[in-house]
Amino acid sequence: MTDATPRTTARLRGALLGGLAALAGAALAAAQPAPAAAEPQLSDGKVRIAVLNDMSSVYADSTGRGSVIAAEMAVKDFGGTLDGKPIEVIFADHQNKPDVGSNIARQWYDREGVDAILDVPTSSVALAVQQIAKEKGKLLIVSGGGTSDLTGTACSPTGIQWTYDTYALSHVSGSAAVKQGYDTWTFVTADYAFGHALERDAIAEVKRSGGKVLSTVRAPFATADFSSFLLQAQASGAKLVAFANAGGDTINAIKQANEFGLAQGGQRLLALLVNIDDVHSLGITVAQGLLLTTAFYWDRDAETRAFGERFKAQAGLMPTMHQAGVYSAVGHYLKAVRAAGSDEARTVVAKMREMPVNDMFAKGGRVREDGRMVHDMYLMQVKTPQESKGEWDLYKLVATVPGDEAFRPMSEGGCPLVKAAAK
Incomplete structure (x- = not known):
């Protein structure tokens, strides 16, 4: 037997001991519980x-x-x-x-x-x-x-x-109404930032769709009397009277428009922002036929x-x-x-x-x-009393507009973050 034999035996013994040690380590690791997922780091613990x-x-x-x-x-x-x-x-x-x-x-x-x-x-x-x-x-x-x-x-x-946002409301409502033949508009607008933005975006959409804006009138926020503003809208001769307001202002404006007979005289009423509680408050008899745009309807x-x-x-x-x-x-x-x-x-x-x-x-x-x-955004129409089957059965779906069509393209908004990201 040559002197290579002891060295070979030693190497085999070392490899065997190393393998046993590795197996023992793996078994020990398997026995330990898996590390828990990191808890959210909350600034004050809540x-x-x-x-x-x-x-x-x-x-x-x-x-x-x-x-x-x-x-x-x-x-x-x-x-x-x-x-x-x-x-x-x-x-x-x-x-x-x-x-x-x-x-x-x-x-x-x-x-x-x-x-x-x-x-x-x-x-x-x-x-x-x-x-x-x-x-x-x-x-x-x-x-x-x-x-x-x-x-x-x-x-x-x-x-x-x-x-x-005002762009989506105006884009969906404005485009649809012009397509239905209501191509001349007048606005009754709430005189503050929201109303101005809603009117601005709606005018742009009406013009883009081939319609014309004949007049606009600004009403103070939370006014109780819309009579003078409605008379101006009525006198404009526009086919469609658009309310660029919200909440109680919209309710009062539509109620008084009904009293003044705008719809009965052939003018179509459109609320650029109206909520289901507003329509419920108005009552389906007054609100029937009203077009509106919404992001959500409970009965969808x-x-x-x-x-x-x-x-x-x-x-x-x-x-x-x-x-x-x-x-x-x-x-x-x-x-x-x-x-x-x-x-x-x-x-x-x-x-x-x-x-x-x-x-x-x-x-x-x-x-x-x-x-x-x-x-997605939804163009809805208020049902007639005959169509409604319950207190809150108020809308019927006219069109579903995909989000990419409903909302303003990011490139057109003027957001500095978008410009910075593009550089």
Whole structure:
């Protein structure tokens, strides 16, 4: 036997011992529990969501306490906690005043640990709060505010507009009405930021569709008497009278238009923004035939019906598109916080952009770089009393407009974030 034999034996013995050690290590590792998924890093150990809207005036039924109920429903459906950490919902009334809304937002962001503010109807308030959120690097998700400037020149890296905007309302309603032969328009417009934006976008769509705008008249916010404005609209001879307002203003304007006999005289009425609670308040006899655009209708499918009935059991009314949008936005936000492992606003927004929106509100929705959540919009017509089968059976679907058609192309909005991303 040569001297190579002991060395070969030693190498074999070493390899055997090494293999046994490796097997022992693997067995030990297999016996250890798998590492837990990283818990979300929350800035103060909880998620605090704040609903800021009109609790006492013209938008109280369309947003108000109903939006708080929708947010609370979303939290409950999410599971009530974020991996064992509490989720809180608070709320306040901004009284439709930008200074009041701004002061509340500053206090919430600076001293009360609010991670995200939602809803914010009244476009002037939404614009003011978005600027504060932008400065402080905090999240704002607008459901009630409608001006398309929120995702245009006033866009923010931490701002999202969820439910609708003036461009979509005007584009869907304006194009459809002109196609139906209503090619001359007059406007009764609320004299503040939202009304101006709605009128502006509608005029552009009417002209693009081949129609003409014969006149416009501006009515003060929350006015009780529309008589002089309606007489001017009637005198214009326009085939269609468009109401570029919302809430109580829309209800009063349509009621008084009915009293003045505008529809009976051959003029078609179109509400650029009207909610189901408004139509319910008007009554189907007064509102029948009215065209409108909406992001949500409770009786659209089985999922929306289930949500609508649950909401009504708590709120006493069927949900408006704003309230349904709050539910959807809160659910998507919480999913994004969990997926991102953080409640830092920019991190969460980035995750919200990555994740499609699939819930009872939207299928295949997405959040764009400019903050616009893109989803289908619906052209509806108020049923006649003969067509309606119940108290809330108010709409029939005229057309479903895909989100990419309903909302303004990102390249046309003037959002600086889009320009920066393109460089």
